[in-house]
Amino acid sequence: MCKYCLECEWQISTSEGYSEKEVSEKAIEHFVETGHTVDSLRLPPPAAIIEN
Numbered sequence: 693m694c695k696y697c698l699e700c701e702w703q704i705s706t707s708e709g710y711s712e713k714e715v716s717e718k719a720i721e722h723f724v725e726t727g728h729t730v731d732s733l734r735l736p737p738p739a740a741i742i743e744n
């Protein structure tokens with residue numbers, strides 16, 4: 693899972709070693725601290741990539 697800010701360069705991802713819970717918490721923290729809108733990006737399920 694990856695979460696990113698729509699209003700600045702902020703982003704966080706489970707690929708950086710965070711758990712999904714931590715990613716969610718950090719995203720909420722960023723929203724609370726800045727009031728920025730944080731959106732999440734989910735990688736497509738593996739089946740979608742294997743297909744074809």
Ligand SMILES: [Zn+2]
Pocket residue numbers: 697698699700701702722726728729
């Ligand atoms: Zn931001």
